[in-house]
Amino acid sequence: MLLVAVTSCDSLTGEPDTRIPLEETLNEESTGAFLRVLSVDVAGFDYVNLDEAGYVFTAEYSDSEKGGKLENVEFTVSYTSNDYTETPPEIDYAEVKTVPASEFSEREESGLPSKQFEITFEEAITALGIEQSDVELGDSFTIQWTVNTTDGKSFGPESASPPVTGGFYSSPFQARSPVAILIDPEKYVGTYQITQQGPGTFGPVFESMQFEAELSVDPNNTLNGRVFESIAIGSPSFGEYDFPLTFARAANQSDNVLTLSGRVGLGLSCGGPEIIFAPEDDPTLSSFDVTDDSEFSFALVDNVEGACGGAPGTILVRFNAEKVN
Template sequence: MKKMKIQSKIFSILALSSLLFTACEEGNKDIDKIFDETTRGAVLRTISGGNAVFNRFDTSTVWSVELEEQDQENGGLLEKVEVFVNFDDNTPDNGETTTTEALLQTLPASSFTTGPFGLPRVSTSATFQEALDALGLEEGDFDGGDVIEFRMELTLTDGRRFSNDNDSATLNGSFYSSPFFYRGNIKCLPPDPVGGDYVLKLMDSYGDGWDGAKITVNIDGTSTDYTFTSGSEASFTVNVPCGTSTLVMTYVPGNFEGEHTYTITAPTDELAASDGPSPSPGEIALNICKDGPCTMAK
């Protein structure tokens, strides 16, 4: 079965590789077609950043993004980009919080510089506190699990405006990566590790284990790898002693990443993390808002 799987994957890779030489060309045709056939084309391409994690306990944490603007005059029509914020309340336990979208920043054309492809680029950022202030939110209005939404609105010199409501699926889902919209996910990132038992549930949609992927748990400098080599899922209980100084969980990718998902349940019974298919590599941010058993035992 594994051989068939590998053969299938290899066939898919070969099929895809035959398209690689035309992918960029087709992408260029997409945007050229927009610019040639209509006067309504403009793109805000995401170069880096965009989505972020805000620490519920640290309002100095930062959202940032680098953008590249492109229009039929290669940036000559750019007037400004406005950054708006709104709030998505996903935690009804602390009451319902409603907001009206608010203007956070205005980026005039003069704040852009010329990028490596001759198109205007700009980098911008905002702290969690700046977003809260713009929305008029205070302590108690938000919690881990809520989301700060960032919406970009591009204005051209002739007055036309573009945002996520008139963004085409072609540009949003392609190489051009032009969503005009990003999220700052609010998570409770405890200043000190929460002691107790964590439950790691690892899942593979094909049913042949995690193909070399693993979650590494480092407790006060001692690392342990958690993975499985056969079957559809495996669960592990990881005890973090009370008084632990450092706790770092890291996802390390393997092969066939599209098959992998995981969940991590905290000692407080909260869903501390989940990801996949194709989980993000690197350190896993644990969202734990409640007091753990070690705190309650004091």
């Protein structure tokens, strides 16, 4: 079996401020302008402090004139309830606010316009016409943005394409902001023994079936995220990858859910689909106890796209800190 690198912008790695020629990425008819997300500073609405909660991220603006065509950025938001019995399951998009070009400042590293954005919980529910009392733990909001340029063009979620949604440019044109509870930053951090319960398509998902790794607060989700770094599919020749986790607390301890925060693509294939690990949708396959962070577990979907002729499969992963100093 021969694995090859997937040659697309999604697999590009390197220094975060290394410029990639825009002419190779921008298409004036589709993705002619976008926000490159530099960091997600607060990744959700804190359920125990909704009055001050906000989704916060920092981004820089790019276009074919090095940021010179920016008019403004429009933000919209939608709402999805986690309780289908008492509230409408979904409320469609409503306009939240428009941020003019004058509020951006030049980023020293790139020379492009940049800004830290915040969509507050209050702004979101006001735009949607719902009350704070309507919102429950586990609900979620989807934030979308559209870039408007001085030549009258607009670029939003419908303009998203693989060259800009991932990799260096990281411009998905939208973000999900769950209603979640802050996880104590002193919990679920440090050295853990990680055990994969059964082989995947390529054997180990990580560096081996059992190994040690450092778990730390995810800088892209300080609300309830953790991240660890590991070699993938047991081969150091492919380098190391970040595996981000989301600890979603529920009203009932037994309903807590731990998942991968999103898909983890390796940028590798056998000439077809890329090897990708994805979150497992079944909440019963994960568990964590907020009073005891010495042991917890989650599940992921191995090889979700069926790369290299292998079938997708569910992999159980257990973390144990009791035997690690």
